[in-house]
Amino acid sequence: MNMISSAAPPLDDPRDRGGPAQPLLIARELRKHFKVKSDSGTAFVRAVDGVSFTLFKGETLGIVGESGCGKSTLARLLLHLVRPDSGELVFDGETVAEMRGITVNALRRQVQMVFQDSYSSLNPRMPVQDTVAFGPFVHGKSKAESKAVARSMLLQVGLNPDLFGSRYPHELSGGQKQRVNIARALAIEPRMVILDEAVSALDKSVEAQVLNLLRALKADFNLTYLFISHDLNVVQYISDRVLVMYLGAVVELGPVDEIFSHPLHPYTRALLGSRPSMNPKQRIEEPPITGDPPSPIDPPSGCRFRTRCPFAEPVCEARIPELGAWTDRESHVAACHMQVADSGHSRAVGNA
Amino acid sequence: MSQTAVLSHPVTEADEQAAPALKVRGYWASVGYRLRYDPVTMFFGLVVLLIILAAIFAPLLAPFDPYKESVIGRLKPFGWKNHLLGTDELGRDLLSRLLYGGRVSLLMGVVPVCVATVVGGSLGIVGGFAGKRVNTAIMRTMDVFYAFPSVLLAVAISGAMGGGIGNGMIALSMVFTPAMCRVAETATAQVKNLDFVEAARATGAGTLTILRYHVLGNVLGPVFIYASTLVSVGILLASGLSFLGLGVRPPTADWGLMLSTLRQSIYVNPLICALPGAAIFITSISFNLVSDGIRAAMDVRM
Amino acid sequence: MPEMDGGLQSTGSSATGSGLAAGSSNLVEVEDLSVRFVTREATVHAVNGVSFAVRPGEVLCILGESGSGKSVTLRALMQLLPPRRTRITGRIRVDGQDVLSLDRAGLRRLRGGLVSMIFQEPMTALDPVYTIGKQITETIVRHRGGSQASARARALDLLELVKIPSAAQRLDNYPHELSGGLRQRAMIAMALSCGPRLLLADEPTTALDATVQIQVLILLRKLQKELGMGTIFVTHDLGVASEIADRIAVMYAGRIVEEGPVADVLANPLHPYTQGLLASTVHGQPRDQDINAIPGSPPDLRRLPTGCAFAPRCVQVMAECRAGVPEERRPLAGRMARCIRVPAGAVLADAVADRV
Ligand SMILES: Nc1ncnc2c1ncn2[C@@H]1O[C@H](COP(=O)(O)OP(=O)(O)OP(=O)(O)O)[C@@H](O)[C@H]1O
Ligand SMILES: Nc1ncnc2c1ncn2[C@@H]1O[C@H](COP(=O)(O)OP(=O)(O)OP(=O)(O)O)[C@@H](O)[C@H]1O
Ligand code: SF4
Numbered sequence A: 001m002n003m004i005s006s007a008a009p010p011l012d013d014p015r016d017r018g019g020p021a022q023p024l025l026i027a028r029e030l031r032k033h034f035k036v037k038s039d040s041g042t043a044f045v046r047a048v049d050g051v052s053f054t055l056f057k058g059e060t061l062g063i064v065g066e067s068g069c070g071k072s073t074l075a076r077l078l079l080h081l082v083r084p085d086s087g088e089l090v091f092d093g094e095t096v097a098e099m100r101g102i103t104v105n106a107l108r109r110q111v112q113m114v115f116q117d118s119y120s121s122l123n124p125r126m127p128v129q130d131t132v133a134f135g136p137f138v139h140g141k142s143k144a145e146s147k148a149v150a151r152s153m154l155l156q157v158g159l160n161p162d163l164f165g166s167r168y169p170h171e172l173s174g175g176q177k178q179r180v181n182i183a184r185a186l187a188i189e190p191r192m193v194i195l196d197e198a199v200s201a202l203d204k205s206v207e208a209q210v211l212n213l214l215r216a217l218k219a220d221f222n223l224t225y226l227f228i229s230h231d232l233n234v235v236q237y238i239s240d241r242v243l244v245m246y247l248g249a250v251v252e253l254g255p256v257d258e259i260f261s262h263p264l265h266p267y268t269r270a271l272l273g274s275r276p277s278m279n280p281k282q283r284i285e286e287p288p289i290t291g292d293p294p295s296p297i298d299p300p301s302g303c304r305f306r307t308r309c310p311f312a313e314p315v316c317e318a319r320i321p322e323l324g325a326w327t328d329r330e331s332h333v334a335a336c337h338m339q340v341a342d343s344g345h346s347r348a349v350g351n352a
Numbered sequence B: 001m002s003q004t005a006v007l008s009h010p011v012t013e014a015d016e017q018a019a020p021a022l023k024v025r026g027y028w029a030s031v032g033y034r035l036r037y038d039p040v041t042m043f044f045g046l047v048v049l050l051i052i053l054a055a056i057f058a059p060l061l062a063p064f065d066p067y068k069e070s071v072i073g074r075l076k077p078f079g080w081k082n083h084l085l086g087t088d089e090l091g092r093d094l095l096s097r098l099l100y101g102g103r104v105s106l107l108m109g110v111v112p113v114c115v116a117t118v119v120g121g122s123l124g125i126v127g128g129f130a131g132k133r134v135n136t137a138i139m140r141t142m143d144v145f146y147a148f149p150s151v152l153l154a155v156a157i158s159g160a161m162g163g164g165i166g167n168g169m170i171a172l173s174m175v176f177t178p179a180m181c182r183v184a185e186t187a188t189a190q191v192k193n194l195d196f197v198e199a200a201r202a203t204g205a206g207t208l209t210i211l212r213y214h215v216l217g218n219v220l221g222p223v224f225i226y227a228s229t230l231v232s233v234g235i236l237l238a239s240g241l242s243f244l245g246l247g248v249r250p251p252t253a254d255w256g257l258m259l260s261t262l263r264q265s266i267y268v269n270p271l272i273c274a275l276p277g278a279a280i281f282i283t284s285i286s287f288n289l290v291s292d293g294i295r296a297a298m299d300v301r302m
Numbered sequence C: 001m002p003e004m005d006g007g008l009q010s011t012g013s014s015a016t017g018s019g020l021a022a023g024s025s026n027l028v029e030v031e032d033l034s035v036r037f038v039t040r041e042a043t044v045h046a047v048n049g050v051s052f053a054v055r056p057g058e059v060l061c062i063l064g065e066s067g068s069g070k071s072v073t074l075r076a077l078m079q080l081l082p083p084r085r086t087r088i089t090g091r092i093r094v095d096g097q098d099v100l101s102l103d104r105a106g107l108r109r110l111r112g113g114l115v116s117m118i119f120q121e122p123m124t125a126l127d128p129v130y131t132i133g134k135q136i137t138e139t140i141v142r143h144r145g146g147s148q149a150s151a152r153a154r155a156l157d158l159l160e161l162v163k164i165p166s167a168a169q170r171l172d173n174y175p176h177e178l179s180g181g182l183r184q185r186a187m188i189a190m191a192l193s194c195g196p197r198l199l200l201a202d203e204p205t206t207a208l209d210a211t212v213q214i215q216v217l218i219l220l221r222k223l224q225k226e227l228g229m230g231t232i233f234v235t236h237d238l239g240v241a242s243e244i245a246d247r248i249a250v251m252y253a254g255r256i257v258e259e260g261p262v263a264d265v266l267a268n269p270l271h272p273y274t275q276g277l278l279a280s281t282v283h284g285q286p287r288d289q290d291i292n293a294i295p296g297s298p299p300d301l302r303r304l305p306t307g308c309a310f311a312p313r314c315v316q317v318m319a320e321c322r323a324g325v326p327e328e329r330r331p332l333a334g335r336m337a338r339c340i341r342v343p344a345g346a347v348l349a350d351a352v353a354d355r356v
C-alpha cells in the first residue's frame, strides 16, 4: 500500500539530532514516591526508586516485572504524566526540563503512549475518529487537517475510517479499540512509543494481528518502542533488549536472547520459571518463588529481592547490589552480589 | 514486507463490506432513538410539553381574568356559568388561575435549577478536577449547606430575605446548588482517574482543553439527569414556600398558594380544593418519569 | 509447541478424558443454552446452543475469541444479564436448582453463597469512589451478616490469602491507587469472600504477571480441590488453560466448536479454529517473522452466516461448510468437534463417550 510509504517520515528524520549512535532516551536515577495514608501517619510507596537505562534509536526495549513493581509509573514518568521526585531524562541529547533543553510539551510531541486498559483509555462519548484527531488538533493543526490525519491513521491500523470512524468505543471490539489507541498514539508522528501492556487484554489471534501490525508500523515509521508486558512469550518475540524490574528498581538488563537463555538474576530466573508450561502433563506444582512480594512502602534493606531469594546471604542484607557497568546494546548486567567477583557472596563469580 | 502484513489483516473490513453495515449512530442519536421507542417516557414528555405550552400561552387560553373576583360566584362547582373548573373562594375562575399559576410554579421550578446547574455544576467540575486543596475548599463550603434538610434551608433563607418570587427563586437556587455541585464533583472525579484523560494529557493538551473536550461530555449526562429530577422538587418546594406564605404573595396565582388558600374551603367543595394539588402532582410526576426515561436511555450498556 | 497437523491419532486419553458421568453428580448442567439480546435495532445471537457439564472439583476452561460469548455464558449461569432485553432458552441447573426459574430470593442466595464470580474488567466491578476494604466488607456483611469489624478482619485475611503485600494498608486504598494486578487480586478476594461451591472466573489472571499468575493458579487449584469447588474458567491464554483445566471447551461465535480433555485438545486439535488459535499463540516463534494470525475477525453476531460460522476465515473451507451448521462429531473418546472435516463416527469404535 503506497499510502504508508508516502506517509512515513524519511529515514533521515529532520528531528533526529545526534545521529543513529546517540541514544534516543536516557533515564538517570528516576525516582517517584507516592504519598499514601496509613495507620501510622503518612508513608511513601516507592513506586520507582532510582531507575536508569538507555534506549537506543530504533530498538524495542521490553520491560518485565512483577505487577506493582512500577512499570506503568516508569512509563508515566517518561512522559512527565507524573512528575519525578528526582532524576534526569535526556531525550536525543537534550535534557527534559522547563528551563533549558527540551520542554515537556515538545517531549510529548515525540513520545507517545498506548495505555494498559483499552477500555478506559478511550473517551466513551467521543467518536473514535475525533479521539485520534485530538492529538494533531492540540498540536495546532486545523480541524480539517486533524480529521484527515485521523482518517489516514485509522486506515493504517486496519480500520476503514468510513466504517469505523464515526463509531463510539462501546461499538468496537477489544482489538479494534486497541488499534484505535495505537492510531491515536501515532497520529502526532512520534519517534518513540511506550506500549504499556498494549496487547495484554487482547485475545490470542488478535494479539498476533496487533503484534504483526506493531512490527510493520515500526519499520514504516522508523519508531522506537518501549514495550511493557507481563507476557514473557510476547516480550521474547518483540524485544531486542529486555529490562527486568523488581520493586521499583532495575535488576537485570540485557539482549533478549541472553536474558531468556542465561538469566543472571535469581528473580529473572523465577520469572522465567513461572511461565505456564503449555503442557498440561507437566504442570508447575510449586511456584518458583513464594512468599509475599515485600511492601514497596518499606522495601527490604540491601538487595530488595533477598526476602524471597534462595541464595540470600548476610552480604545481601548489608549492601545494595549495583547493576554493574554496561556499555552498549550487547552488555548484559544484573544487580546481584553473585555477579560481582569479590562481593563477599559465597557463590560470587570466581568463587566457585 | 511489512506492508503486506498490514494489508493481509484488514480486520472485519471484508465482513463489514460483505453485508450492508447496520446504521451507526452517534451517542446522543442512539439515546434519542431509544427514547423514541419508550412509550411511557414519550407520553409523559408530551404531558410536560403540554403543561409548559399551557403556561406560556396562559393569556390566550385563559377564559376569564384570573384576578376578577365575584362575591356571588364563590366556590361554584365545575361548569358553573362557563367556569369549566368552577371558581375559588373569592369567585375567581379556577381554570384561568391554574393556567396562570403554572407560569409561576414552572418558573420557580425551572429557573433555580438552571442557576444551580450552571453554578453548582461548574464548581463541582472544578472541585472534582482540581487538586485536593481546591476540592476541599469547595466541597466543605457546600457541605455546610448540604447539612440542612432542603425544605428547612429554603424556608430559612426566604424567611430571612422576605417573600416574593425573586427571593423565592434565590432561596431555591441556594438550596439546589450544593446538591448539584456534589453530583458534578462525583462524576468528574470518576472520569478524572480514567486513562483517557491521562491519554489526552499525554498528547500535550492543557487542562482547559481536556475539560472542554473530554470531561464535560461525560459529566453533563449525570448532571443533566439530576437537574431534570430537581425540576419537580423545585415546583414542590416553591409550592411549599407559597403555602407557608414565604414565596409568592396573594393575589398572584400560584399552585402552592392556591392550595393554601383553598384549604379552608375543603368541606365546602373538596373537588375544587384538590385541583391545584393535582396540578402539582401531575407536573412533578411527569418530570420525574421523563428524567427516569432519559436516564435509562443514556445507559449504553443496558 | 503442540502438533498442529490435525491428524487423528489417539493420544491415549487418560482418566481425565473419560466423558462426563451422567446424572446428578454434576454441579452444573447446561443444556442447549441460547442467549439472544433483542433490541429494536438488531438481535445479537450471543450464545447459540451450548451444552456442557461441570462436576464438583472439576475445572472447565472456556477458550475462545473475544466476543465469542464466553462472558455471556458465565453471566447466564448467574442470571446477571439485563433482563429486559435478554432472551434465554435452554436449561441451566446448578447444584440441582433450575437457575432459569429461580425467583429473586433464590437468585440472591445463589449469587451470595453457592456461586460467585470474578469479573473480567476489575474497574467495572470495583466502584472507584469506595476503598477496596469497604467494598469487600460490604459484600461480606450483605451475604453473611455479622459485624463490620469481623467482616473487615475477614477482608484482611482474604487480601493476605491472595498475596496482596501490606494488606492492612491496602484496605484503605481506592481502586485507582492499585496496580492492575493488585486490583485483580482484590477482585478475587471479593469473590472468595463468601465461600462459593461454584466459582465462575472470567479471565481472572489476564492482568497478572507471570509469578503472581502461577501463584494464583496454584492457589485456585488448591482451593478448588480442598473445597470441592467446581470452576468454570474463562481465558484466552492457552498456557493458563494447560495449567488449570481438566477439560477445555473452545467457543466460536456463540457455539462450542471443540471440547475435550485439555491435554488431548492442545496436543491434537481437531477443529480448524482451535488449530489456528494454537498457531497464533506467541510461543517461541522466530523473531523476524510475522506470527500466523488467523486473518479477519469473527462474524457479526447480529448476522451470523449460515453454516459454519468460521467458514469466512477457515483455510480448509469447502462449499458444504456453508450449507448448514456442522453437527457435533465425536471421533475420539471424550472429544467433540463441530467441523465437517472431522470424521463423523467414532474412530475408535469403543470410545464413544456417553454424555448427558
Ligand atoms: N496514584 C498513586 N497513588 C499511590 N500509589 C500509587 C499510585 N499509582 C501507583 N501507585 C503504586 O505504585 C506501585 C507501582 O504501580 P504501577 O502501576 O507502576 O505498577 P505496574 O508495574 O504497572 O503493575 P501492573 O503490572 O500490575 O500494571 C504500586 O504499588 C501502586 O500501588
Ligand atoms: N448486554 C448486551 N447487549 C447486547 N449485546 C451484548 C451484551 N452483552 C454482550 N453482548 C454481545 O455478546 C457477544 C458476546 O460477548 P461476551 O462478552 O460473551 O464475549 P467474550 O467471549 O467474553 O469476549 P472477551 O474475550 O472479549 O471477553 C458480543 O458480541 C457482545 O457484544
Ligand atoms: S544479591 Fe543476594 S539476595 Fe539479591 S538476588 Fe543476589 S543473591 Fe539473591
Ligand code: SF4
Residues within 6 Å of the ligand: C271, C272, C273, C308, C309, C310, C311, C312, C314, C315, C316, C317, C318, C321, C326, C338, C339, C340, C341
Ligand atoms: S466446517 Fe468447514 S469452514 Fe467450518 S471449520 Fe470445518 S472446514 Fe472450516
Ligand SMILES: [Mg+2]
Residues within 6 Å of the ligand: A071, A072, A073, A116, C179, C180
Ligand atoms: Mg501497569
Ligand SMILES: [Mg+2]
Residues within 6 Å of the ligand: C070, C071, C072, C120, C202
Ligand atoms: Mg469476556
